[in-house]
Amino acid sequence: KAGVTQTPRYLIKTRGQQVTLSCSPISGHRSVSWYQQTPGQGLQFLFEYFSETQRNKGNFPGRFSGRQFSNSRSEMNVSTLELGDSALYLCASSLASGRTDTQYFGPGTRLTVL
Amino acid sequence: AQRVTQPEKLLSVFKGAPVELKCNYSYSGSPELFWYVQYSRQRLQLLLRHISRESIKGFTADLNKGETSFHLKKPFAQEEDSAMYYCALRGNSGGSNYKLTFGKGTLLTVNP
Numbered sequence: 001k002a003g004v005t006q007t008p009r010y011l012i013k014t015r016g017q018q019v020t021l022s023c024s025p026i027s028g029h030r031s032v033s034w035y036q037q038t039p040g041q042g043l044q045f046l047f048e049y050f051s052e053t054q055r056n057k058g059n060f061p062g063r064f065s066g067r068q069f070s071n072s073r074s075e076m077n078v079s080t081l082e083l084g085d086s087a088l089y090l091c092a093s094s095l096a097s098g099r100t101d102t103q104y105f106g107p108g109t110r111l112t113v114l
Numbered sequence: 115a116q117r118v119t120q121p122e123k124l125l126s127v128f129k130g131a132p133v134e135l136k137c138n139y140s141y142s143g144s145p146e147l148f149w150y151v152q153y154s155r156q157r158l159q160l161l162l163r164h165i166s167r168e169s170i171k172g173f174t175a176d177l178n179k180g181e182t183s184f185h186l187k188k189p190f191a192q193e194e195d196s197a198m199y200y201c202a203l204r205g206n207s208g209g210s211n212y213k214l215t216f217g218k219g220t221l222l223t224v225n226p
Contacts, residue, residue: 056213
């Protein structure tokens with residue numbers, strides 16, 4: 001089975017722009033979670049989608065949003081980019097949204113905001 | 115609120131020595147605990163979870179509810195164990211508690 005894929009792998013944007021990141025889960029997985037990874041804050045949960053519905057949300061401003069499509073692919077959007085948004089954005093997929101479901105991570109998208 | 119603390123940012127041991135990576139958590143209910151590992155230039159992957167009580171690559175971890183700890187141990191470290199290790203917690207009720215909360219990670223270096 002192919003693993004979780006994320007596109008693009010690298011992205012450079014300037015402050016004020018917006019960006020959209022994409023995540024394709026493992027075939028058959030219906031839950032997708034997004035995380036932000038930075039050297040200072042580590043891995044922080046952004047949000048989780050299951051069957052096209054947002055199930056959980058972390059403590060991030062409204063500039064961060066996401067959605068999930070009927071084929072379980074997910075996108076994350078960040079509007080009005082700030083320097084502090086520079087990070088590795090990881091997505092993870094799992095079969096379902098329960099607490100016992102193992103999350104499988106993608107390679108991440110490295111976003112640099114100049 | 116749920117919180118995971120990994121007190122050591124860096125841990126360096128020699129090959130063949132025992133290794134223990136510490137993880138303490140804060141959660142009012144009964145959590146599910148995980149250890150994830152990230153080898154150099156590879157993606158984050160699950161190493162083990164307390165509910166399955168299995169040993170992976172020689173690593174074990176025991177959930178100590180009294181001390182709210184889930185330390186990762188291996189009796190004899192190998193050079194290939196060098197990696198970043200993250201402890202993570204998931205709550206036991208619905209809603210936002212199902213999210214994974216990660217510690218900030220411990221970089222383990224096993225020297226020859």
